Amino acid sequence: MNSMNNGTILTGTGLTKKYGDLAVVKEVSLSIAKSEFVCLVGKSGCGKTTLLSLLSGLERPTKGNVMLDGTDVTKATEDELALFRRNNVGFIFQSFNLIPTLSAWENVALPLFPIKMAGEERKKRALDLLEKMDMGHRTDHLPSALSGGEKQRVAIARALVNNPKVLFADEPTGNLDSATGDAIMEILKRLHTQEGVAILMVTHEVELAKTADRLIRMHDGELIS
Amino acid sequence: MNLHYLLNELYYQRRRTVAAIMGLSIGIALLIILSSLSAAYRQAAHAPLKEIGADITVQRSGNVPEQLAGVVFPCSAETIRDEQVKKVEGLPGVRGIGKAVLLWVFDPNRAWIVLGIEQKNPVGPAVLRSAVVDGRFLEEGRPEALIEASYARQFNIKVGEMVSIAKRSYPVVGMVDASRAAKIAVANVYLPLSEAQSLAASSSLVQSVSPFGKADVNLLFIKADQERITSLASALRGIFGKEATIGTPESFLKLLGNLFALSDKLTLAASLIAIIVAVLIAFKTMAGNITERAREIGVLKAVGWTNRNVVTQLLSESVIQCFLAGIVGLAIALVAAFGLSFMKVNIPIPWEMSPTPHFLPGGGDQIFKTLRLPVHVPFTLAVFAVLLSVVIGGLTGILLGRNISKIKPSEVLRHE
Numbered sequence: 001m002n003s004m005n006n007g008t009i010l011t012g013t014g015l016t017k018k019y020g021d022l023a024v025v026k027e028v029s030l031s032i033a034k035s036e037f038v039c040l041v042g043k044s045g046c047g048k049t050t051l052l053s054l055l056s057g058l059e060r061p062t063k064g065n066v067m068l069d070g071t072d073v074t075k076a077t078e079d080e081l082a083l084f085r086r087n088n089v090g091f092i093f094q095s096f097n098l099i100p101t102l103s104a105w106e107n108v109a110l111p112l113f114p115i116k117m118a119g120e121e122r123k124k125r126a127l128d129l130l131e132k133m134d135m136g137h138r139t140d141h142l143p144s145a146l147s148g149g150e151k152q153r154v155a156i157a158r159a160l161v162n163n164p165k166v167l168f169a170d171e172p173t174g175n176l177d178s179a180t181g182d183a184i185m186e187i188l189k190r191l192h193t194q195e196g197v198a199i200l201m202v203t204h205e206v207e208l209a210k211t212a213d214r215l216i217r218m219h220d221g222e223l224i225s
Numbered sequence: 226m227n228l229h230y231l232l233n234e235l236y237y238q239r240r241r242t243v244a245a246i247m248g249l250s251i252g253i254a255l256l257i258i259l260s261s262l263s264a265a266y267r268q269a270a271h272a273p274l275k276e277i278g279a280d281i282t283v284q285r286s287g288n289v290p291e292q293l294a295g296v297v298f299p300c301s302a303e304t305i306r307d308e309q310v311k312k313v314e315g316l317p318g319v320r321g322i323g324k325a326v327l328l329w330v331f332d333p334n335r336a337w338i339v340l341g342i343e344q345k346n347p348v349g350p351a352v353l354r355s356a357v358v359d360g361r362f363l364e365e366g367r368p369e370a371l372i373e374a375s376y377a378r379q380f381n382i383k384v385g386e387m388v389s390i391a392k393r394s395y396p397v398v399g400m401v402d403a404s405r406a407a408k409i410a411v412a413n414v415y416l417p418l419s420e421a422q423s424l425a426a427s428s429s430l431v432q433s434v435s436p437f438g439k440a441d442v443n444l445l446f447i448k449a450d451q452e453r454i455t456s457l458a459s460a461l462r463g464i465f466g467k468e469a470t471i472g473t474p475e476s477f478l479k480l481l482g483n484l485f486a487l488s489d490k491l492t493l494a495a496s497l498i499a500i501i502v503a504v505l506i507a508f509k510t511m512a513g514n515i516t517e518r519a520r521e522i523g524v525l526k527a528v529g530w531t532n533r534n535v536v537t538q539l540l541s542e543s544v545i546q547c548f549l550a551g552i553v554g555l556a557i558a559l560v561a562a563f564g565l566s567f568m569k570v571n572i573p574i575p576w577e578m579s580p581t582p583h584f585l586p587g588g589g590d591q592i593f594k595t596l597r598l599p600v601h602v603p604f605t606l607a608v609f610a611v612l613l614s615v616v617i618g619g620l621t622g623i624l625l626g627r628n629i630s631k632i633k634p635s636e637v638l639r640h641e
Contacts, residue, residue: 082534
């Protein structure tokens with residue numbers, strides 16, 4: 001896939017999402033440049049998670065389209081979407097969503113399981129990422145043996161294992177205490193500044209959002225700034 | 226399919242795994258046990274005939290003797306003509322025929338049950354050769370007698386003595402413990418077939434009820450191809466008429482009157498019900514397990530697993546679970562079969578097959594062939610049961626996997 005000429009990695013145009021008659025996202029257009037850290041803020045229920053799902057290819061818009069690195073995501077089939085996510089995006093969820101029966105390194109390697117590659121290479125990539133997240137000492141632990149902050153570090157490593165073009169983070173500090181949340185934000189900032197990963201983060205905490213390059217407010221399904 | 230993920234899932238989610246395995250394994254065990262029990266009763270039903278070297282016995286029945294004196298046929302045996310025997314020999318599936326003449330002889334001071342036998346024919350009562358406890362077995366061409374050991378004890382008859390049967394004298398050459406050998410056609414004295422035929426042919430009481438030629442008999446033992454026993458039995462009815470008593474393993478099975486022995490179809494139906502219930506239990510348990518994992522499946526899809534990747538993973542888990550269920554079910558069935566093999570089964574022997582006059586000691590008693598139920602799990606059944614488990618696992622995995630793989634990750638992941 002080719003990068004877009006204007007340096008934009010992700011563009012959503014006229015995005016609308018309706019559930020029955022209820023429009024949750026209304027005619028939203030949004031672009032994110034390569035290596036840009038964008039925060040989407042708004043009250044609970046304003047449609048920011050739905051917008052994130054539309055932009056990341058987790059959900060199809062009722063109207064509008066999403067272009068990621070030159071590919072029209074909205075025209076892809078289910079399996080093409082899965083492959084698209086595998087190759088282009090990473091997700092960080094509020095509640096970590098780690099697989100409880102897999103160790104930390106195996107959770108990190110989860111997106112690589114369906115890919116034909118040597119087991120050793122897969123493990124090395126996962127271990128390297130855990131090391132970067134200061135989790136080198138907890139690689140073989142199950143999620144049940146990890147703290148909330150540790151779980152989120154594992155989830156971030158998992159989101160990075162496929163070298164994503166965009167990282168989508170949905171309330172990544174929502175389930176963490178403030179100190180742990182700050183540490184996670186430090187990691188995200190480091191990823192942005194040192195690794196140049198484009199990040200779209202959803203949060204309802206304006207203070208957290210201030211660390212981003214750009215802040216977008218959302219209200220009742222529409223972008224207001 | 227990721228084997229490590231699969232094994233971790235089965236190991237760390239032990240409650241789910243055990244519930245799925247136990248549901249199906251009980252059904253598989255029931256299937257194996259029911260089939261093995263049915264086969265065991267069938268095998269047991271062969272025993273009374275097998276121990277006399279035959280698969281089928283034939284007797285004709287007709288009128289009862291006018292009086293119980295001298296030489297008579299046991300009530301209500303009739304003559305089997307030599308030409309009828311020749312017809313039987315020509316039937317497809319007949320591998321050998323043993324002929325015998327069963328007589329009651331009422332002498333002034335003693336009553337005898339006499340059986341005339343072919344001394345060297347392996348089909349029929351000549352199998353008694355191995356049950357001689359004193360003296361020797363009958364030799365061909367000699368008019369001599371073999372006495373049943375308990376009868377000999379009762380009347381103090383010894384080897385080397387002469388016994389008089391219907392005014393003919395025979396040297397006693399041996400004693401035989403008939404109870405050790407067979408329960409069918411048990412007699413007090415065994416004579417060469419030609420001697421018994423001669424006794425019957427010269428008896429006016431026999432001739433008046435059922436005309437008897439010197440080459441005729443009144444009891445046939447048939448060795449047959451196992452798969453043709455049923456068709457042979459109906460062909461024999463064609464030759465001897467509906468009144469003939471045709472003893473087959475099937476007829477003994479009916480006498481057992483046991484549910485497992487009654488019908489192949491009944492056993493098949495019971496086995497099918499067992500397996501259907503087991504499949505439903507396994508399906509419900511696995512469906513519950515997979516539903517619990519909806520969020521996990523959503524994560525897999527979100528990080529780039531295709532529907533095919535998800536189905537393959539769940540299918541592999543299901544197949545492994547059901548394979549284990551098959552192995553556990555087989556183990557349960559083997560233990561149960563071992564326990565059941567200690568069970569004794571009493572097979573009733575119809576009076577006509579070993580007729581003792583009612584007024585003689587033991588004459589009114591029901592005779593049973595008692596044996597341990599030969600329950601065992603055939604290798605082919607064991608393999609079939611395990612393969613069936615794997616197939617059930619495959620179908621369940623595909624069905625549930627395809628269903629759950631259609632979920633949209635955004636739907637299960639949005640509700641934090």
